[in-house]
Amino acid sequence: MPPHPESWLRVTPQGLYCEPGGFFIDPQRPVDRAVITHGHADHARPGHEAVLATPATLAIMRARMGEAGAGTVQQPIRPGETLVQNGVAIRLVPAGHVLGSAQVVLDWQGSRAVVSGDYKRQRDTTCAPFEPVNCDVFVTEATFALPVFRHPPPEEETAKLLKSLALFPDRTHVVGCYALGKCQRLIRLLREAGWEAPIHLHGALATLCTLYETLGVPLGPLAPATVANKAALKGAIVLAPPSAVQDRWARRLAEPVVAVASGWMRVRQRAKTRGVELPLVISDHADWDDLNRTIDEVGAPEVWVTHGRDDALVHAMALRGIRGRALHLVGLGDEEDDAPQPEAAA
Structure with a gap:
């Protein structure tokens, strides 16, 4: 029987850690190996030794944090490519959040987890659209996870x-x-x-x-x-x-x-x-309806919620027979609270 993702993905002070692969996803502190979903500063921090991300995300990290800020070793991986790290297959699939943003698809011993990072489902011509991936555990954001948040076109x-x-x-x-x-x-x-x-x-x-x-x-x-x-x-x-x-x-x-x-x-x-x-009202995050639609589309029997209004979303999932779990990862939040950019000659 394939191992449940909770046996090989765990929350640590640095962030979400893939134990057999020996890497973190969007870690909040410097680590030896990091997989980065996108370039917002609550997900992409400087100081990592090795960084795996899409080419666009690495370019954004270099533009925002300097060459060294994007990792001592930078490994680009394009959507659709697969890299195997200590037996864990890693794929990056578009998340539709910003240019270069990706979900992290992890396969290990017949078990699959998908870590979404931040995502949206509305049309956006500046980045590739979100692609649902069937999985055993889906890790979702919940920035706008209340019924009041329904984004207009x-x-x-x-x-x-x-x-x-x-x-x-x-x-x-x-x-x-x-x-x-x-x-x-x-x-x-x-x-x-x-x-x-x-x-x-x-x-x-x-x-x-x-x-x-x-x-x-x-x-x-x-x-x-x-x-x-x-x-x-x-x-x-x-x-x-x-x-x-x-x-x-x-x-x-x-x-x-x-x-x-x-x-x-x-x-x-x-x-x-x-x-x-x-x-x-223009958002780069999924609203209440799109969060729930996405959870239904990926078909995961269990969903972990990383940040935002996890209580309402977990309750809504329970009514549909989906097990929800709040991860309470520290340091993730809305990008508008991100570190400010230098205000050059405005």
Whole structure:
């Protein structure tokens, strides 16, 4: 009989550890061997000796943390390829979260576990879509695992932004969005909606936009958002880190309309307390319906929940006869609480 994954995957202070393979998945502390699901800093930390990840994730880690930050030894593995480490077969399968994001598929002695990292099911032209994989244990995130979180189509939210631009053509629309993934996705949504003018970037977003284009994701004309030229930014779209839209930087723009693109904008009180005039519910995480749909599609009789609102999700699974278990891994969270990027000449 194949061994249950709980006999060979365990939670440690460093993170989730594959014992027969001798490696960690998204470890929170420096380790000898790490498999990294994606480049957000709550999953990709510096200081590991050997790092296995998709080529795009390794490139993102180097851009954010320097060459050494992505591991002393860096081993790229493309989706569909298989690597065997001490008898454990490792595959990376697209997660649909951000460019390069992947689920980790582990097979050992006839038993299979899939560690999702972060994922979403909505369409996103900046990264490969999520692929369900049947398994014995599925390890899922639960960032938005409450029934109140049902994300609208992102095209509808983009239309809200363009409608506001038409109503207030003399005001600068500054949109808070995370530097990795959300920024580039929003740019692509705007291009698809017909916005052809240059999109202006806070300095903290420029590096990863350049990297995305290098990796084959076209973004169209971009320009630096220099607040000294605020008159030239009337009627323009400016993208900036969420923290920047709340400080003096944004207030120096021309009568700014403050927006934030985040799944958390579903919570009106959160938007109000942050001074957000135009909340845009655009998320790179699965919502309540997509979390439950994904769990049903992978067909795992047991699901482990790594972070977020695990109690509601575990209860919902129990009603369907699926065993749920909260892992309580330390250090994982929403990417908007991630380490800030350097705010170069904005």
